Amino acid sequence: MMIQPGNGFPSARQAFAENVKELQKLSKWVSDSPEASLRLEDGHFKTGDVGKWRGRALSVAAFFMPFLRNYVDKTLTSYSLETIAQQEAAVKHLKKILVNSNKKTTSLSERKVISVEKAMQFIQSPASRSTAPEDSWVLPPTLSSGWRVSSKDTPDMEQLQVNMKLEYRVYTSSDEVQTKLETEQTAAVQQQGEMAQHFEKLQATAASGGKITEFEDSRLLDFKEKSDSRIKGETVGDLNAQDTKGSIPLDSYRYSDINEEDPDKAVKVFDRSSDFYTETETDSGVAHCTGRRKSMDDAVLCTRFKVQTQAGEVEIKLTGVFDGHGDGGDVASGFAKDNIVHHLKKRLEADNPESLDDLRIMNTLKLAFVDTGNSFIPPEGKAECGTTANVVLQIDDNLWTANVGDSRAVLLDPEGRVMQLSEDAKPTDDRYKKAIEKRGGYVDGRGRLNGSARVAGDLGGHFAYGAMSARPKVVKHRVPPEGWEGYKLVQGCDGLFDVANSDVVGGFVHQSAARQASNAAIAGQLAELAYKSDSQDNVSVIVTSL
Numbered sequence: 001m002m003i004q005p006g007n008g009f010p011s012a013r014q015a016f017a018e019n020v021k022e023l024q025k026l027s028k029w030v031s032d033s034p035e036a037s038l039r040l041e042d043g044h045f046k047t048g049d050v051g052k053w054r055g056r057a058l059s060v061a062a063f064f065m066p067f068l069r070n071y072v073d074k075t076l077t078s079y080s081l082e083t084i085a086q087q088e089a090a091v092k093h094l095k096k097i098l099v100n101s102n103k104k105t106t107s108l109s110e111r112k113v114i115s116v117e118k119a120m121q122f123i124q125s126p127a128s129r130s131t132a133p134e135d136s137w138v139l140p141p142t143l144s145s146g147w148r149v150s151s152k153d154t155p156d157m158e159q160l161q162v163n164m165k166l167e168y169r170v171y172t173s174s175d176e177v178q179t180k181l182e183t184e185q186t187a188a189v190q191q192q193g194e195m196a197q198h199f200e201k202l203q204a205t206a207a208s209g210g211k212i213t214e215f216e217d218s219r220l221l222d223f224k225e226k227s228d229s230r231i232k233g234e235t236v237g238d239l240n241a242q243d244t245k246g247s248i249p250l251d252s253y254r255y256s257d258i259n260e261e262d263p264d265k266a267v268k269v270f271d272r273s274s275d276f277y278t279e280t281e282t283d284s285g286v287a288h289c290t291g292r293r294k295s296m297d298d299a300v301l302c303t304r305f306k307v308q309t310q311a312g313e314v315e316i317k318l319t320g321v322f323d324g325h326g327d328g329g330d331v332a333s334g335f336a337k338d339n340i341v342h343h344l345k346k347r348l349e350a351d352n353p354e355s356l357d358d359l360r361i362m363n364t365l366k367l368a369f370v371d372t373g374n375s376f377i378p379p380e381g382k383a384e385c386g387t388t389a390n391v392v393l394q395i396d397d398n399l400w401t402a403n404v405g406d407s408r409a410v411l412l413d414p415e416g417r418v419m420q421l422s423e424d425a426k427p428t429d430d431r432y433k434k435a436i437e438k439r440g441g442y443v444d445g446r447g448r449l450n451g452s453a454r455v456a457g458d459l460g461g462h463f464a465y466g467a468m469s470a471r472p473k474v475v476k477h478r479v480p481p482e483g484w485e486g487y488k489l490v491q492g493c494d495g496l497f498d499v500a501n502s503d504v505v506g507g508f509v510h511q512s513a514a515r516q517a518s519n520a521a522i523a524g525q526l527a528e529l530a531y532k533s534d535s536q537d538n539v540s541v542i543v544t545s546l
Helices: 011-017 020-029 052-064 066-100 116-123 126-130 157-167 174-207 215-232 329-349 358-374 430-438 502-514 519-532
Strands: 038-041 044-047 246-256 267-279 284-289 298-309 312-325 389-395 398-404 408-412 418-420 473-477 488-492 539-545
Touching: 052 066, 174 215, 174 358, 174 418, 174 473, 174 502, 215 502, 215 519, 246 519, 267 519, 284 298, 284 519, 298 329, 298 539, 312 329, 312 488, 312 539, 329 358, 329 389, 358 389, 358 398, 358 473, 389 408, 389 488, 398 408, 408 502, 418 502, 488 502, 488 519, 502 519, 519 539
Parallel strands: none
Antiparallel strands: 038 044, 246 267, 267 284, 284 539, 298 312, 312 389, 389 398, 398 473, 408 418, 408 488, 488 539
């Protein structure tokens, strides 16, 4: 199979592709010597020694004319040194190509010369062109151990292999990455706009005395009313509080166990509160509320870690929300929290990169999420579980948001303008539905993926046999010219954003911050207001100063 140049490869790969015909000729010429060395000459790959035939001719002449010996020796030495330099240039050039494909390579310090045969294997390998090398894949339990949801179902192994290639596909062009980033940012902002328009209609209906029939809509209006009252000081709540840790008591949650035969024990009462604290490492306030669930399935991560490149060490700030679902969702979210940094660091540092450019970061976010999801093994007897993941990384001051599922990230500027940085991924969305069906899955009449999950993607959801992708949607937000002073980042699970849209949440945070409330106190009150607005889920919130 021959590769044609200009198919969206990065510059180094494209330069390599333009030499394919020449390499194919070379591979035939050295068929009896497959280890023949490859070097670079005038931007093109060549084989053999520099001045090989002229050197032989000079050697013959020196044999018959000894007085030429010194001249010939100097010339041959020059050819030899030039050959070594060309070979080293070829290896270095090929290594840059391999770095772009996330392929492990030999250290440049070993100065090994690549063979034509190996070069041809590389350019003809589908894995190096469109997916990460297979030896870097993390096989999910469905493939590594024959895992099944139950003893009755049999996964389609051929479909699983197809899904794996889809999961581990890579971007090979910086232009392709920029286009994708713009597409995902547009999708997130468009969703924000649609929700804002819907909310305006609800407000107009309520103001004119119309009836709000949908429970979901009534909760949106309720949250807005309660948050406005809190800002105006009409209800209990001190927005000037500088508390960095605390607990807001809430009404108890009464749960009716329909499987309990004893009427006196059927109704169970759970104490509830919104607990908040501060993560100083990332300047974040974090809040949790178990809410109208029997247990907490969310996890959050606020940390910093370092990545080594040829240009030096890069420190990365990371905040993330993980919302587990299914019986065992708490295990899935906890696993993602504990392992995501390991996989991010491993992918970012692969092949000792010169620097962290957009191409590498984009591929890292995609593949590290997949690595994390595939390495999760569900608890015994709790097959149908997984977790959403909304992760924001600050790399060289730029913000990178990676999201899978329906948790959300929202950015506020110092003037209170709100920008949604991630799009909620729901199975009922046509784009996600088509992707699910392409992977062998389906969306039922209740809007659930394979009759189970209400999200279109997650980490660790092996019960869908690859139909539920772990590849996140990625958005990059460049550092503004004036820097991040005064900016706030809000991340929350659907327990918050099911009852409040991005603009309402952003408005509350902005006004609270203007009254000198701490990030922790703001997060605690957002969780409190969500519960009081009839959120039916766990609520987790992170408010971070950038």
